[in-house]
Amino acid sequence: MQVREVVASTNWTDVFATNAGAIYQCDAENCWYIDFAGKVARFDYRCLMKLRKAVNNIDIEGLLLDNTKSPDLEIIFICACDDTYVLTLTEIIKFKELLQGTFVMLDLNHIIYNRLYRVAV
Template sequence: MNCPLAHVEEIFATANGAVYQCSRKNCYWLEFQHTTTAFRISDFFSFKKRIDAINLASMIDDASRRSDFEIVMPFRTERCFLLSVQDVLALREILAGAKFMIELNSEVKKILRKDCLLAQ
């Protein structure tokens, strides 16, 4: 991680990678393919949409060598992902799990705020 003074919390992890939240830089860190990439919050969700939009069926059906990999260059990062079908599936799992946990945390905080206001 490039954020040594930050309080970094794991949001979601699998055997293939993880997503962390950085409180210092207000960003998400994606650990995947033995590297770590920082994303602004909005860029993280845009990246997830872009990965979800990859047409795996065409990658599998197309016999040409050019369809074996997908190249993805996330916005505002210096990273370039070269993804096989297996990599896309692994990355989708990580990103979907992270999004779910982020949304779950947000809902829990809303409920707790409501309960605190009602208790007053």
């Protein structure tokens, strides 16, 4: 069963998607679902922020230029979160794109909401 089929039968809202994955928001459960690297993982907002920080802190250029280490895999583990990702450098780049796009959409949604519903002072 594809994640898109599950989304259609639940109350998940698409936040952002690429060819590599997607992130959904579930207001009923107050959480986020990330469909990436062959699995769907559930995160609360705090853990999603930690994941974003961990992925953004990976120095891809440094890994590629460091001849003493094999830059094939990176393990992303977030304390207080249930999921761990073991990703190749290509997957890390795609994951960064997915997370960055998600937070751009969230910022855009916040801006639009504030413009539409701001109270006259």
